[in-house]
Amino acid sequence: MKEKLILVGNGMAGMRVIEELLAIAPDKYDITVFGEEPHGNYNRILLSQVLSGEKRFEETLLNTPEWYAKHGIALLAGRKAVALNRGRRQVIGADGTILDYDRLILATGARPIPLAAPGTHLAGVVSFRDIAEVDVMLRYARPGKRAVVVGGGLLGLEAAYGLQRRGMEVTVLHLMDRLMERQMDAPAAALLKRSLEERGITVLLNAETQGITGSDKVAGVRLRDGATLPADLVVMAVGIRPNIELARQSGIHCSRGIVVNESMQTYDPRVYAVGECVEFQGNLYGLVAPLFKQAKVCANHLAGAGFARYRDQVQATKLKITGIDLYSAGNIVGGPGYEELVLEDPCKGVYKKLVVKDNRLHGALLYGDTANETWYYDLMRDDTDIAGLRDTLFFGHGHGGDSGHSGRVAIASMPDDTEVCGCNGVSKGTIVRAVTEKGLFTIEEVRAHTKASASCGSCTGKVEQILAFTLGGSYSAAPEEKPVCGCTDFTHAEVRKAIREHRLTTIAGAMKFMEWKTPDGCPKCRPALNFYLVATWPGEAVDDPQSRVHNERVHANIQQDGTYAVVPRTWGGLTNAGELRAVADIAERFGVPVKITGGQRLAIPFIKKEDLPAVWADMNAKGLVSGYAYGKAVRSVKSCVGKGLCRFGTQDSLGLGIRMEKYFWGAWTPHKFKMGVSGCPRNCAEATIKDCGVVGVDSGWEVHVGGTCGVRVRPTDLLCKVKTDDEAIEYSSAFLQLYREEGYYMERSSAWIERVGLPYVKGRVVADGQDRKALAQRFSRSQEHAQQDPWEARAVKGEAPLEYLALEATA
Amino acid sequence: MSDNNQWVEAGALADIPRSGARPLNTSGGVIAVFRTCDDQVFATGNKCPHRGGPLAQGMVYGQRVQCAMHGLNIDLAAGKAVAPDVGCVETYPVKVENGRIWVNLVPVAASSCACAA
Ligand code: SRM
Ligand SMILES: Cc1cc2nc3c(=O)[nH]c(=O)nc-3n(C[C@H](O)[C@H](O)[C@H](O)COP(=O)(O)OP(=O)(O)OC[C@H]3O[C@@H](n4cnc5c(N)ncnc54)[C@H](O)[C@@H]3O)c2cc1C
Ligand code: SF4
Ligand code: FES
Numbered sequence: 008m009k010e011k012l013i014l015v016g017n018g019m020a021g022m023r024v025i026e027e028l029l030a031i032a033p034d035k036y037d038i039t040v041f042g043e044e045p046h047g048n049y050n051r052i053l054l055s056q057v058l059s060g061e062k063r064f065e066e067t068l069l070n071t072p073e074w075y076a077k078h079g080i081a082l083l084a085g086r087k088a089v090a091l092n093r094g095r096r097q098v099i100g101a102d103g104t105i106l107d108y109d110r111l112i113l114a115t116g117a118r119p120i121p122l123a124a125p126g127t128h129l130a131g132v133v134s135f136r137d138i139a140e141v142d143v144m145l146r147y148a149r150p151g152k153r154a155v156v157v158g159g160g161l162l163g164l165e166a167a168y169g170l171q172r173r174g175m176e177v178t179v180l181h182l183m184d185r186l187m188e189r190q191m192d193a194p195a196a197a198l199l200k201r202s203l204e205e206r207g208i209t210v211l212l213n214a215e216t217q218g219i220t221g222s223d224k225v226a227g228v229r230l231r232d233g234a235t236l237p238a239d240l241v242v243m244a245v246g247i248r249p250n251i252e253l254a255r256q257s258g259i260h261c262s263r264g265i266v267v268n269e270s271m272q273t274y275d276p277r278v279y280a281v282g283e284c285v286e287f288q289g290n291l292y293g294l295v296a297p298l299f300k301q302a303k304v305c306a307n308h309l310a311g312a313g314f315a316r317y318r319d320q321v322q323a324t325k326l327k328i329t330g331i332d333l334y335s336a337g338n339i340v341g342g343p344g345y346e347e348l349v350l351e352d353p354c355k356g357v358y359k360k361l362v363v364k365d366n367r368l369h370g371a372l373l374y375g376d377t378a379n380e381t382w383y384y385d386l387m388r389d390d391t392d393i394a395g396l397r398d399t400l401f402f403g404h405g406h407g408g409d410s411g412h413s414g415r416v417a418i419a420s421m422p423d424d425t426e427v428c429g430c431n432g433v434s435k436g437t438i439v440r441a442v443t444e445k446g447l448f449t450i451e452e453v454r455a456h457t458k459a460s461a462s463c464g465s466c467t468g469k470v471e472q473i474l475a476f477t478l479g480g481s482y483s484a485a486p487e488e489k490p491v492c493g494c495t496d497f498t499h500a501e502v503r504k505a506i507r508e509h510r511l512t513t514i515a516g517a518m519k520f521m522e523w524k525t526p527d528g529c530p531k532c533r534p535a536l537n538f539y540l541v542a543t544w545p546g547e548a549v550d551d552p553q554s555r556v557h558n559e560r561v562h563a564n565i566q567q568d569g570t571y572a573v574v575p576r577t578w579g580g581l582t583n584a585g586e587l588r589a590v591a592d593i594a595e596r597f598g599v600p601v602k603i604t605g606g607q608r609l610a611i612p613f614i615k616k617e618d619l620p621a622v623w624a625d626m627n628a629k630g631l632v633s634g635y636a637y638g639k640a641v642r643s644v645k646s647c648v649g650k651g652l653c654r655f656g657t658q659d660s661l662g663l664g665i666r667m668e669k670y671f672w673g674a675w676t677p678h679k680f681k682m683g684v685s686g687c688p689r690n691c692a693e694a695t696i697k698d699c700g701v702v703g704v705d706s707g708w709e710v711h712v713g714g715t716c717g718v719r720v721r722p723t724d725l726l727c728k729v730k731t732d733d734e735a736i737e738y739s740s741a742f743l744q745l746y747r748e749e750g751y752y753m754e755r756s757s758a759w760i761e762r763v764g765l766p767y768v769k770g771r772v773v774a775d776g777q778d779r780k781a782l783a784q785r786f787s788r789s790q791e792h793a794q795q796d797p798w799e800a801r802a803v804k805g806e807a808p809l810e811y812l813a814l815e816a817t818a
Numbered sequence: 819m820s821d822n823n824q825w826v827e828a829g830a831l832a833d834i835p836r837s838g839a840r841p842l843n844t845s846g847g848v849i850a851v852f853r854t855c856d857d858q859v860f861a862t863g864n865k866c867p868h869r870g871g872p873l874a875q876g877m878v879y880g881q882r883v884q885c886a887m888h889g890l891n892i893d894l895a896a897g898k899a900v901a902p903d904v905g906c907v908e909t910y911p912v913k914v915e916n917g918r919i920w921v922n923l924v925p926v927a928a929s930s931c932a933c934a935a
Contacts, residue, residue, distance in 0.1 A: 456902045462888070527837050527855035530877045530884040553837045557875050557886035565886055569872050809833055809840070814851060816826040816844040816921070
């Protein structure tokens with residue numbers, strides 16, 4: 008028999024638990040939901056837009072009555088739970104219903120704090136929490152009528168804006184000397200006040216409400232200084248308080264909220280609590296992003312998995328007033344030891360403040376231009392070292408070049424038919440429709456449903472902004488650390504650690520040890536595991552062809568029409584008549600052209616799969632080996648001619664380029680790894696946009712790392728200067744090995760360096776000679792097993808013969 | 819094809835790696851034959867409903883294959899794209915006898931795929 012699960016509180020956090028639970032353990036529980044409100048679950052955040060007339064209530068519904076029915080969930084809408092009998096494990100409803108539970112979730116949200124002044128009982132005095140209250144406000148909201156909003160926080164201002172849009176004359180009373188004092192500093196608050204006033208909203212600061220006047224209906228609001236403001240409607244928005252009545256009455260431990268542990272359990276382990284009603288490590292909540300995270304953890308525990316842990320993350324606030332861009336996250340007031348970077352452009356109404364300490368971003372306050380909010384959020388969440396980003400921090404992620412894909416965009420003014428994702432041809436309108444119609448909340452969901460940003464990913468920032476814009480404040484950025492994929496809850500870092508510490512050497516063994524949820528993984532985790540195993544245990548872990556992405560399994564690049572491109576190595580870009588003749592002969596034999604690649608090499612396209620071994624055999628006979636143009640592996644080492652030929656050359660870049668390619672080829676890496684060697688700072692080999700680039704100077708070589716020139720252009724960081732060729736190889740191989748040992752699968756060295764920070768890399772590779780030598784040595788040892796030409800293995804030694812042949816049907 | 823019984827032999831089970839696939843040349847065109855990690859065998863048309871990519875080159879996991887071209891996932895038993903993707907491909911009856919794989923060239927009627935262009 009199924010266990011019985013009861014949810015009390017039919018709101019955003021509680022229902023999110025149910026949705027997460029259905030996704031991972033759909034058949035475990037019989038589910039009943041008590042909901043005080045007479046509706047299915049709706050997106051409370053959008054009430055502001057319902058009030059302003061920018062959305063209809065129906066558009067905010069997240070779970071319709073049909074949805075509950077379809078999932079076999081009993082929804083008791085309009086029924087309040089009034090008591091718990093924990094001894095008998097029962098919930099008692101207002102109408103006398105008594106239901107048993109095996110597990111119980113309390114998600115009772117919060118209640119508005121009533122104004123501590125006489126007169127709050129009068130008709131026309133409301134708070135702003137649910138749709139019923141919005142309906143009340145809309146009854147009073149007639150053009151020319153007067154509204155007073157008490158409280159200049161997020162809710163109060165959104166209420167003021169909504170009522171003003173409905174034609175009311177609106178005054179906001181705020182106790183403090185600036186609006187939204189918890190999320191804003193004085194300059195930003197002043198800008199906000201000005202924008203509100205430009206919209207015709209009156210803002211009174213330092214205004215203390217003494218009472219609400221009127222006989223049965225509100226007539227006005229009296230202030231401490233004696234003034235009285237006439238009012239037809241008063242909205243109280245002075246804060247919220249966790250709704251813990253039910254929990255407290257039944258003896259569950261509460262402080263300000265219902266106290267929960269990291270798995271969202273209360274002191275009664277059968278009773279969970281999530282949402283605004285909880286208190287976790289002394290913190291209370293008022294925004295959905297952390298609540299959704301709590302919901303995930305709670306569902307994980309309810310499903311019996313029980314390893315997910317809730318941890319607080321940076322909180323971010325956005326004001327949802329059309330035309331006012333305001334974003335505030337983390338610590339925006341600084342303090343001793345903090346630096347404040349400020350950019351102000353009064354002319355454009357832009358103000359940005361970034362709070363930094365120890366080269367980490369701790370807070371971001373953006374007014375007037377919030378284009379880079381997700382990037383700042385990521386920098387905070389990931390604790391990224393920003394030493395190398397300081398100069399361009401204000402200008403955002405796109406700065407430095409991004410093929411024009413992710414720069415500043417004004418989402419609101421973007422026409423619906425603008426193509427946002429160039430790879431999959433997805434327009435803004437399509438994304439907005441999918442988000443609203445299908446109730447999407449995360450970038451992953453948008454990707455799955457529309458394919459926007461699912462390919463090259465360069466438009467991710469833009470898609471995230473459209474998502475954030477469409478959802479208003481309910482957009483929750485990606486969780487802190489993502490699991491590798493849906494097959495596991497382990498993150499990349501945890502998987503790497505387990506493989507290293509428990510000497511896991513096979514995919515099946517690793518999956519068993521980490522309790523994979525699927526029998527043989529998926530196309531996301533299997534290639535990752537395979538790389539981690541091969542990179543961690545060279546010569547010991549056996550490569551699994553079935554866990555290689557197609558190109559790596561076949562050792563060629565599949566093309567549009569199903570034929571393949573074959574790219575041999577031309578060491579350092581140097582070739583000769585014999586090799587060229589071999590390539591020419593093959594091209595002639597198969598009737599195909601030869602293409603010079605963007606990476607300074609020769610490619611023979613249009614080869615059928617069954618012909619690949621023959622092509623490779625011909626190449627092998629002339630000494631040509633695989634260029635790994637298909638792999639997450641060391642690619643080409645581009646080099647310029649250098650000292651031997653060039654009149655400006657200071658070093659023999661061609662010589663070192665060839666030597667490096669011979670030393671590095673064959674290594675598998677988290678993502679592709681491109682190298683370059685230039686003979687002088689004119690840098691004709693473009694070494695400073697390579698994952699590792701070496702540039703000759705009079706006194707030796709500069710070693711540069713972490714460059715890329717693909718979807719996003721990122722110039723390298725200078726790692727160090729060295730004197731000799733040997734040193735150049737030692738430093739770059741130590742760098743590569745560190746990336747191989749610690750990078751995440753599909754994380755380019757540029758992204759990895761931004762995650763761990765250049766100082767960390769320098770600490771390991773430059774400052775600590777012993778560490779460097781050990782890394783370089785591990786690389787060299789792993790190369791003993793790696794440097795076997797896969798083409799020779801297949802074409803000459805007959806490895807994997809079946810891969811290249813089709814089965815033949817016989818009657 | 820009206821004949822309901824056009825079984826052909828496709829080779830040995832061992833000719834396809836676990837969690838792997840191979841194309842099968844037949845008189846009626848190429849069929850993709852899949853072997854899952856627990857030795858179940860499936861057969862579908864070889865053309866991905868997305869843009870015709872060769873499904874037999876994809877990565878097999880669980881009872882699904884992911885197309886090597888742009889990553890569409892197909893449920894092998896149903897011959898349908900895994901939601902939220904859409905599209906379908908015809909499926910063929912398969913049996914394994916004495917370690918030999920047999921495929922019926924007449925697609926499963928229910929799967930006769932309307933959306934495959
Ligand atoms: C063949 C080549 C284009 C050409 O005709 O010249 C090429 C072809 C492909 N590139 Fe490239 N890239 C080629 C040079 C480049 C370069 C230039 C370079 O290497 O100097 C870049 C920018 C430099 C860089 O990587 O930093 C480049 C950036 C990309 C990217 C974006 C990577 C990024 O981190 O942003 C991808 C996508 C990916 O890897 O995920 C990609 C992916 C691809 C793939 C492999 C797509 C795929 O997965 O099948 C293309 C295979 C086409 C085919 O059918 O063979 N290709 N690609 C070039 C082969 C170079 C070589 O000799 O090995
Ligand atoms: C107007 C407005 C705008 C907002 N804007 C944003 C924003 O932009 N960004 C953001 O992140 N957050 C915003 N929020 C906050 C966000 O809506 C809340 O954080 C979130 O809804 C809290 O979820 P919850 O499930 O804890 O509580 P709720 O969503 O309030 O759900 C609790 C539910 O439990 C029911 N309930 C309570 N007691 C009982 C009982 N005894 N029996 C049965 N049912 C009971 C309540 O009726 C309610 O339906 C906004 C809130 C409002 C009101
Ligand atoms: S070769 Fe590279 S740039 Fe050209 S179409 Fe293919 S992936 Fe795009
Ligand atoms: S052709 Fe199969 S995913 Fe595109």
